[in-house]
Amino acid sequence: MAQLKLKTNIHKLFGELNIPGDKSISHRSVMFGSIAHGKTTVTNFLPGEDCLSTISCFRKLGIKIEETEEELIIHGNGFDGLKEPNEILDVGNSGTTIRLLLGILAGRPFFSTLVGDRSIGKRPMTRVTEPLTKMGAAIDGREHGLYTPISIRGGKLNPIHYKLPVPSAQVKSALILAGLQAEGESVIIEPAAARDHTERMIRMFGGEIHQENGSITVTGGQRLTAAHVPVPGDISSAAFFLVAGAIVPDSEIVLKNVGLNPTRTGIIEVMKKMGAAIELISNQDDTFEPSGDIVIKTSKLTGTVIEGDLIPKLIDEIPIIALLATQAEGQTIIKDAEELKVKETNRIDTVVQELKKLGASIEATEDGMIINGNSQLTGGTVSSHGDHRIGMMLSIAALLCKHDVFLEDAEAISVSYPNFFTHLNSLIQ
Numbered sequence: 407m408a409q410l411k412l413k414t415n416i417h418k419l420f421g422e423l424n425i426p427g428d429k430s431i432s433h434r435s436v437m438f439g440s441i442a443h444g445k446t447t448v449t450n451f452l453p454g455e456d457c458l459s460t461i462s463c464f465r466k467l468g469i470k471i472e473e474t475e476e477e478l479i480i481h482g483n484g485f486d487g488l489k490e491p492n493e494i495l496d497v498g499n500s501g502t503t504i505r506l507l508l509g510i511l512a513g514r515p516f517f518s519t520l521v522g523d524r525s526i527g528k529r530p531m532t533r534v535t536e537p538l539t540k541m542g543a544a545i546d547g548r549e550h551g552l553y554t555p556i557s558i559r560g561g562k563l564n565p566i567h568y569k570l571p572v573p574s575a576q577v578k579s580a581l582i583l584a585g586l587q588a589e590g591e592s593v594i595i596e597p598a599a600a601r602d603h604t605e606r607m608i609r610m611f612g613g614e615i616h617q618e619n620g621s622i623t624v625t626g627g628q629r630l631t632a633a634h635v636p637v638p639g640d641i642s643s644a645a646f647f648l649v650a651g652a653i654v655p656d657s658e659i660v661l662k663n664v665g666l667n668p669t670r671t672g673i674i675e676v677m678k679k680m681g682a683a684i685e686l687i688s689n690q691d692d693t694f695e696p697s698g699d700i701v702i703k704t705s706k707l708t709g710t711v712i713e714g715d716l717i718p719k720l721i722d723e724i725p726i727i728a729l730l731a732t733q734a735e736g737q738t739i740i741k742d743a744e745e746l747k748v749k750e751t752n753r754i755d756t757v758v759q760e761l762k763k764l765g766a767s768i769e770a771t772e773d774g775m776i777i778n779g780n781s782q783l784t785g786g787t788v789s790s791h792g793d794h795r796i797g798m799m800l801s802i803a804a805l806l807c808k809h810d811v812f813l814e815d816a817e818a819i820s821v822s823y824p825n826f827f828t829h830l831n832s833l834i835q
């Protein structure tokens with residue numbers, strides 16, 4: 407329970423950052439490298455704890471994974487290259503690892519047990535265990551497969567036709583990964599577009615998948631071939647500095663090589679709508695995962711409404727958007743975001759509770775929050791509650807605080823951004 411004294415009362419941020427690799431794409435690079443045939447190489451892999459948990463699970467499943475200074479090398483041998491683990495698979499704090507791994511293990515004819523940390527133990531798994539059971543996997547877990555520990559014995563799978571009850575990249579990805587092992591064509595229908603890194607990666611590894619009007623079709627039995635995966639910077643990590651640059655006076659920050667997949671750029675849309683001085687200075691959209699450099703300057707902001715289909719495009723950025731809204735003119739309303747309740751923490755509760763401690767005017771609603779702008783933030787002792795995104799949001803909030811701020815459970819930040827404080831300190835003038 408490390409407590410950290412945060413930097414406060416900052417008058418200027420200036421400089422350039424190379425944003426670390428995208429967490430979602432890093433996880434998937436290890437998974438696809440493991441189920442493809444041949445030697446996959448990954449550059450700019452995120453060495454955050456969540457992605458290291460994914461590496462550790464695949465090593466326990468018999469996959470040789472080498473880590474060098476420059477790249478990650480994964481020696482895959484198709485789905486059949488995965489072997490029954492003789493140890494428990496520990497996913498740590500990572501929802502992506504457990505849910506996507508269940509999709510892969512559903513088609514493997516062996517037994518595995520999956521566990522995670524206390525936060526994972528509270529996150530719902532039936533959203534994947536139920537449809538995977540329908541496809542033919544034998545899965546059990548605490549409270550009838552709702553929570554970890556979860557055991558799974560996979561095998562021969564039937565294809566599925568499934569309408570997702572909530573927009574979720576993790577659920578659709580688990581079903582796509584199981585669908586790749588089923589006999590026949592699986593169809594997954596999304597109520598709104600969630601991040602599509604799995605779909606893009608299938609194509610990158612030489613496979614086929616069709617996306618049309620919210621319907622995804624994948625055929626089982628495809629042979630995937632090793633690829634080189636250049637991971638772009640994580641827009642969810644860049645988000646903390648986009649907001650910091652906009653709200654700290656007299657600032658200008660350049661964020662290099664940020665992933666700009668349109669299913670992830672909701673924060674840019676919202677910041678532009680709120681009046682932020684944000685500019686894309688280069689844009690490579692001819693690759694599997696588009697990326698570019700972004701400049702952000704101190705901005706005069708106005709409140710907005712964030713709702714509907716935009717929510718899945720910025721779901722992980724809502725904590726930092728809430729902070730942004732405390733500095734805008736007028737009110738910001740965030741709706742349709744019930745999914746926040748089942749993240750590493752209940753992010754509606756933790757955002758509201760912790761920002762209030764710093765003097766923000768913010769109230770929780772059933773499906774989001776209402777934030778009043780123009781708040782002068784004060785100071786106090788706050789907690790990440792073990793949630794990396796809450797910890798980073800509070801560290802950015804502290805920059806505006808007049809009094810001392812102490813952050814409890816600061817180490818949670820290493821889940822997705824191990825060098826966050828080095829980057830932040832390099833910008834402080």
Ligand code: SPQ
Nearest residue numbers: 430499500501502573574575576577722749750
């Ligand atoms: O992996 P994990 O723990 O679920 O991480 C989070 C995060 O804030 O980093 C969510 F708490 O990101 C998810 C994201 O919310 C990563 C993800 C993915 O890589 O597929 C998809 C989103 O979750 P979901 O439930 O909407 O599919």
